[in-house]
Amino acid sequence: MEIKFVDISNFRKLKHCRVEFSSKETLFVGANNSGKTSAMDALILFLKAKNKFSTRDFTLSNWKNLNSIGNTWSKAQKKEDVDLTIKPWEDHIPFIDVWLDVKPNEIHYIHHLIPTLDWDGGLLGVRLRYEPNDIENLYIDFLDKTNKSNAVIQSRKTQNGGFKMWPKDMWDFLDKNINTYFSVNAYLLNPEKIESVQKLPDNSLPLDSDAFNGLIKVDIINAQRGFS
Numbered sequence: 001m002e003i004k005f006v007d008i009s010n011f012r013k014l015k016h017c018r019v020e021f022s023s024k025e026t027l028f029v030g031a032n033n034s035g036k037t038s039a040m041d042a043l044i045l046f047l048k049a050k051n052k053f054s055t056r057d058f059t060l061s062n063w064k065n066l067n068s069i070g071n072t073w074s075k076a077q078k079k080e081d082v083d084l085t086i087k088p089w090e091d092h093i094p095f096i097d098v099w100l101d102v103k104p105n106e107i108h109y110i111h112h113l114i115p116t117l118d119w120d121g122g123l124l125g126v127r128l129r130y131e132p133n134d135i136e137n138l139y140i141d142f143l144d145k146t147n148k149s150n151a152v153i154q155s156r157k158t159q160n161g162g163f164k165m166w167p168k169d170m171w172d173f174l175d176k177n178i179n180t181y182f183s184v185n186a187y188l189l190n191p192e193k194i195e196s197v198q199k200l201p202d203n204s205l206p207l208d209s210d211a212f213n214g215l216i217k218v219d220i221i222n223a224q225r226g227f228s
Helices: 036-047 060-075 104-113 135-156 170-181
Strands: 002-011 014-020 095-102 122-132 182-188
Touching: 002 036, 014 036, 036 095, 036 122, 060 135, 060 170, 095 104, 104 122, 135 170, 170 182
Parallel strands: none
Antiparallel strands: 002 014, 002 095, 095 122, 122 182
C-alpha cells in the first residue's frame, strides 16, 4: 500500500494542487515561494498536527468570502434567515484528498475505509477537511462578541471617531481561537471520480474514527541553515 497522490485545496498559496508520489522517494523542487513548504506543511497539519492550524493556513483570497459569511450573519434579522450549513464554507476552507493504492491482500489494514461492499482493492480516497465543529454555536458566539463590540463602538463614537474593537470581521474573530471552533474531519471519496477534485454529496457524514491511525507516519527534519 502506498500514497498514490494528494490533492491540496485552499491551503495557503495552494488554491488547488495535485502532488503525485513515486513508489520510493518524492522530491519537491522549485523556486522560493513556489509552494514547496506549503505542500509539506499541509501534509504535516492534516496528518499529524491537526490542532495546530491558524487563520494563516487559509488561502488569503478566500477570506473575502469567509468574512462575507460573518457580514451576512450580522445583518440578518433572525437566525432563520441565514444558512447555518457547511455549504457557504465548503469552497473556501482547507482540505486535502489522500489517495491510497491498496492491494487486495492489504484490505484488512483499511477495513474501516472500504467505500462499498464489492470494493476489492485499488484506489481509495479520503478527504481531510478543516471545518467548523458546530456552525450554530459559532454563529451564536460570533454574534454575541460582534454585538457587544458594536455597542461599545457606538457609545464612544462621539468621543473618538477612529475607535476600533475586536472582532471587526470573521477573520479577526477566528484569529484568536480558530482551533476551538474548527477541527479536521474525514470523508470517504468516490474512487471512480479521481480526474478532478470531487464535490462531497450534501448528505456526507464524517468518519467516526481517525482515518489513517497507524497507517501513515510523518517525521520532520526542520531546515538546517548552517549545514553544508
